[in-house]
Amino acid sequence: MGRARDQVTAVHESEERYRRLVENLPFSIHEIDPNGRPIPMNPAGSSVVTFIENADRDALYYLAAATDRDRERLRSCLAGAHSGRTTYLDFETPDHQILQASFVPLMDDDGNVHRVMAVAHNITARKQTEQFLELENSLLADFTRGMPLEKALTRLVEFIELQAEDVIASVLLLDAAGTHVQHVAAANLPEEYTAAIDGAAIGESTGSCGTAAYRGEPVFVADIDTDPLWDAYRGLAQPHGLRACWSTPIKTTTGRVLGTIALYRREPGMPKAYHRKLITAATNLASMFLTQYDNEQHLRESERLFRTIFEQAAVGVAQLDTVSGEILHVNQRYCDILGSIPEKLIGETWMALTHPGDLDEDLANMERLRRGEIREFSIEKRLRRNDGEFVWIDLTVSATWQAGDEPSTHIAIVSDITERKRTEEQLQFTKFSVDSCSTAIFWIRPDATFLHVNDAALKQLGYSRDEMLSMAVSDIDPAYPAEVWPEYWARMRRERKLTFETSIKLKDGSSLPVEITTSLFERGGEEFVFAFVTDITERRRVERQLRQSRQQLRQVLDTNPATIFVKDRTSRILLANRAMADFYQLPVDEVEGKTHLELHAAYGGRQQEVERWLSDDRRVIENGEVLEIEETGIDRQGKLRHFQTIKCPLELENGERAVLIVSHDITNRKEAEEALRRSEEQLRELNASLDRRVAEQTAELRDSNAELSAFAHTVSHDLRAPLRAMEGFAAALSEDYGDKLDQDGHDFIQHIIDSANRMDTLVNDLLSYSRLGRAELRVGRVDLQAIVDEALHQLAADIKTCQADIEIIGKLPIVMGHKATLVQVAANLISNGIKFVPAGVPPQLRIWSEQRPDGMIRLWIEDHGIGIDDAYQTRVFQVFERLHGIESYPGTGIGLAIVARVCERLGGRCGVESKVGQGSRFWVEFPAGGGRP
Numbered sequence: 032m033g034r035a036r037d038q039v040t041a042v043h044e045s046e047e048r049y050r051r052l053v054e055n056l057p058f059s060i061h062e063i064d065p066n067g068r069p070i071p072m073n074p075a076g077s078s079v080v081t082f083i084e085n086a087d088r089d090a091l092y093y094l095a096a097a098t099d100r101d102r103e104r105l106r107s108c109l110a111g112a113h114s115g116r117t118t119y120l121d122f123e124t125p126d127h128q129i130l131q132a133s134f135v136p137l138m139d140d141d142g143n144v145h146r147v148m149a150v151a152h153n154i155t156a157r158k159q160t161e162q163f164l165e166l167e168n169s170l171l172a173d174f175t176r177g178m179p180l181e182k183a184l185t186r187l188v189e190f191i192e193l194q195a196e197d198v199i200a201s202v203l204l205l206d207a208a209g210t211h212v213q214h215v216a217a218a219n220l221p222e223e224y225t226a227a228i229d230g231a232a233i234g235e236s237t238g239s240c241g242t243a244a245y246r247g248e249p250v251f252v253a254d255i256d257t258d259p260l261w262d263a264y265r266g267l268a269q270p271h272g273l274r275a276c277w278s279t280p281i282k283t284t285t286g287r288v289l290g291t292i293a294l295y296r297r298e299p300g301m302p303k304a305y306h307r308k309l310i311t312a313a314t315n316l317a318s319m320f321l322t323q324y325d326n327e328q329h330l331r332e333s334e335r336l337f338r339t340i341f342e343q344a345a346v347g348v349a350q351l352d353t354v355s356g357e358i359l360h361v362n363q364r365y366c367d368i369l370g371s372i373p374e375k376l377i378g379e380t381w382m383a384l385t386h387p388g389d390l391d392e393d394l395a396n397m398e399r400l401r402r403g404e405i406r407e408f409s410i411e412k413r414l415r416r417n418d419g420e421f422v423w424i425d426l427t428v429s430a431t432w433q434a435g436d437e438p439s440t441h442i443a444i445v446s447d448i449t450e451r452k453r454t455e456e457q458l459q460f461t462k463f464s465v466d467s468c469s470t471a472i473f474w475i476r477p478d479a480t481f482l483h484v485n486d487a488a489l490k491q492l493g494y495s496r497d498e499m500l501s502m503a504v505s506d507i508d509p510a511y512p513a514e515v516w517p518e519y520w521a522r523m524r525r526e527r528k529l530t531f532e533t534s535i536k537l538k539d540g541s542s543l544p545v546e547i548t549t550s551l552f553e554r555g556g557e558e559f560v561f562a563f564v565t566d567i568t569e570r571r572r573v574e575r576q577l578r579q580s581r582q583q584l585r586q587v588l589d590t591n592p593a594t595i596f597v598k599d600r601t602s603r604i605l606l607a608n609r610a611m612a613d614f615y616q617l618p619v620d621e622v623e624g625k626t627h628l629e630l631h632a633a634y635g636g637r638q639q640e641v642e643r644w645l646s647d648d649r650r651v652i653e654n655g656e657v658l659e660i661e662e663t664g665i666d667r668q669g670k671l672r673h674f675q676t677i678k679c680p681l682e683l684e685n686g687e688r689a690v691l692i693v694s695h696d697i698t699n700r701k702e703a704e705e706a707l708r709r710s711e712e713q714l715r716e717l718n719a720s721l722d723r724r725v726a727e728q729t730a731e732l733r734d735s736n737a738e739l740s741a742f743a744h745t746v747s748h749d750l751r752a753p754l755r756a757m758e759g760f761a762a763a764l765s766e767d768y769g770d771k772l773d774q775d776g777h778d779f780i781q782h783i784i785d786s787a788n789r790m791d792t793l794v795n796d797l798l799s800y801s802r803l804g805r806a807e808l809r810v811g812r813v814d815l816q817a818i819v820d821e822a823l824h825q826l827a828a829d830i831k832t833c834q835a836d837i838e839i840i841g842k843l844p845i846v847m848g849h850k851a852t853l854v855q856v857a858a859n860l861i862s863n864g865i866k867f868v869p870a871g872v873p874p875q876l877r878i879w880s881e882q883r884p885d886g887m888i889r890l891w892i893e894d895h896g897i898g899i900d901d902a903y904q905t906r907v908f909q910v911f912e913r914l915h916g917i918e919s920y921p922g923t924g925i926g927l928a929i930v931a932r933v934c935e936r937l938g939g940r941c942g943v944e945s946k947v948g949q950g951s952r953f954w955v956e957f958p959a960g961g962g963r964p
């Protein structure tokens with residue numbers, strides 16, 4: 032019995048345990064009777080399936096479904112359970128609960144279904160969550176596909192309205208400032224209403240949404256008609272029948288309000304549980320979505336930003352594999368610096384691109400980076416460009432892996448510093464030049480004090496640097512006192528650069544003439560004047576000298592009678608002397624600067640003339656040749672003037688070629704030449720006529736000479752026969768009739784004989800003289816010595832008679848002549864010498880020869896006779912010229928005429944030097960005949 036009772040107790044306990052379990056399960060458990068009526072088996076059974084409680088007790092279980100379709104399914108599930116199968120169904124109740132139900136048949140011992148249990152599990156929340164998740168997923172998917180925010184939120188609104196058919200949903204977003212709402216999505220609110228709301232300010236009592244956004248907490252208004260929060264907006268809501276509005280702020284995780292979600296109803300009332308759940312879920316989703324959107328937006332923006340920074344960076348950026356050194360990614364600038372393209376650079380190692388000289392330093396730094404000793408380093412180095420040249424870059428390398436992790440990649444930022452390197456180099460040169468240049472340099476502040484001076488400035492002025500830096504400009508240049516300084520500075524700012532000459536005061540009190548070039552320069556908003564000071568003492572001196580020498584040159588030019596000027600390519604007169612200016616009757620400075628064409632036109636010169644000159648100029652300028660020409664021009668008086676002109680090329684300072692013209696006015700010379708030419712012409716004509724006349728006269732003379740000669744010959748010849756007859760008959764008379772004649776008779780006969788003899792001598796002399804005029808004389812080398820000897824021999828008798836003393840001095844030379852006639856000459860002269868002496872005085876003769884400077888040989892015959900008066904010394908050489916009577920000195924007066932004619936015929940000369948009472952010295956000259964034969 033005890034055992035049975037134990038068993039009963041055990042069953043009881045077990046039943047109790049199950050009952051408690053069932054009663055506490057979150058399921059509704061009903062027993063369904065064969066008519067389909069539900070009998071609640073646990074408290075949840077009545078609470079979960081509320082309709083059964085609310086409806087009449089006889090309501091059937093299948094009425095728990097909201098739709099006809101679900102009711103039909105429920106009935107068939109119940110029927111299935113009654114026939115012994117366990118069936119399942121998810122369905123929605125009229126109050127929008129979703130139940131997951133299972134219908135289980137309970138069998139009796141015979142295996143018949145005697146009861147059916149319905150176990151319903153309320154899965155509304157889970158379902159809703161699932162649906163929201165689904166929506167969320169789909170929205171996120173849409174969003175990542177780039178669905179605009181407005182469309183996504185509209186879908187949310189539609190979803191809410193699908194979930195709760197009795198509400199109209201709307202989403203408002205706050206503007207960037209967080210002070211005004213913007214309408215975003217409300218598919219079923221009247222457009223007029225949303226338009227009115229759009230842009231409204233948030234605040235206390237600005238309707239449900241404005242207030243909720245303002246407060247940052249939900250504002251559920253049960254009746255818009257009465258709630259004071261709607262006072263300002265009631266007028267907008269009422270015409271559209273909007274009565275309740277439950278608004279909840281959408282916030283970020285940090286609590287910032289992004290917008291609101293509102294549920295409107297056309298009936299007053301507060302949200303029910305499922306409304307609240309819907310609001311919570313929708314708000315969460317919107318919040319998550321908006322936050323995500325916000326982040327995404329940020330991310331996208333920052334991604335765009337970073338991409339832009341990377342791509343558009345002014346510096347080259349590359350991502351490299353830290354271990355292999357390979358380039359993984361480069362931006363455009365990096366490519367530009369290396370003159371390459373990404374395709375070429377990617378996969379290349381930085382080591383291969385680095386200049387061998389810079390590799391070690393870079394490798395050492397990279398090693399430290401890899402070991403984690405440093406996270407970043409910067410160096411300057413050279414990279415090889417695509418064209419093989421090296422470019423100087425500034426490199427900053429930063430590790431991208433987390434500290435402590437294995438090295439992965441690093442970022443290299445490079446900037447082209449070739450220009451900077453060059454500038455640095457130039458700067459070094461400049462600095463060196465400035466410091467060491469011999470020109471004084473000052474940097475001057477706007478207040479006229481010195482910011483800096485170079486060594487040359489100190490040396491030039493004699494101050495120490497400290498002294499200079501404590502001084503102002505007016506201390507060294509009194510021309511710039513403090514009161515004029517601002518004016519100077521203003522001018523400096525206007526013109527930026529000034530050059531002027533002034534005198535500066537040195538420390539020793541002396542002053543130095545200088546040229547100052549100042550330039551204004553700005554740095555970091557401050558202005559300085561940079562002044563170059565050049566000592567121009569030497570320049571001044573040179574200028575003075577130059578001025579002097581220019582004046583001298585000017586003088587030389589101006590006093591020169593020639594026209595001297597320089598023209599450039601355009602015929603502009605660069606320099607002209609006074610003669611040139613005088614030609615145009617202008618001052619020199621009005622000639623200089625004008626073109627030759629202008630000058631010439633102004634004075635009315637002929638165009639043709641100047642064009643000829645200019646074409647010559649062009650030849651000189653273009654070919655560089657020197658022209659020497661004669662030109663003509665008409666002067667202001669209209670007179671034709673002649674010029675002897677030299678045009679030569681002249682290099683100007685600017686490298687241009689000009690033409691230097693020196694022109695002599697040769698008009699006078701030309702005219703004189705012309706006159707000379709004319710008179711020469713006349714003279715030539717005169718000469719010609721003279722020659723003609725001379726020839727005629729000569730011919731006449733020759734004829735008459737010949738006639739005369741023939742006549743003389745005939746006469747002489749014919750005279751001799753009667754003479755000889757006279758002499759013969761006189762002699763016969765004396766011989767035959769001498770004894771019959773007295774002394775007078777004999778004297779007469781003797782007279783006749785003498786006269787005949789004289790006549791004969793005369794005729795002989797005449798004959799030989801006339802022969803000399805005609806005879807052909809063969810000139811040859813003749814020994815004067817032999818000639819004189821021969822003459823002395825011929826005269827030997829006379830010499831002996833008168834006891835003449837004849838001395839020949841020296842050896843006589845050879846001459847060119849004709850022997851016989853020369854003997855005649857010598858004999859004539861010697862016979863005169865011994866003849867013309869005072870009576871009773873024995874003659875003394877000296878004979879010698881003299882070599883004349885003109886190559887002639889002169890033979891002198893000197894006596895101490897009676898001499899010849901000066902008046903007769905030339906006449907004695909003429910025919911029949913005798914100075915004495917026959918009685919005192921016999922002769923014919925032909926001897927010297929023969930001497931003169933012989934000399935003339937042989938190309939010699941003759942003459943006499945004599946003084947009356949002292950003697951005479953006759954001489955004859957013949958061309959020298961050279962050495963002795």
Ligand code: ADP
Binds near residue numbers: 912926
């Ligand atoms: P002639 O001796 O026959 O008179 P010449 O012709 O030889 O003729 O000389 C001319 C004249 O010159 C002489 O009559 C004489 O008066 C003068 N005469 C010539 N030789 C001398 C001389 N040696 N001394 C002086 N008178 C001279």
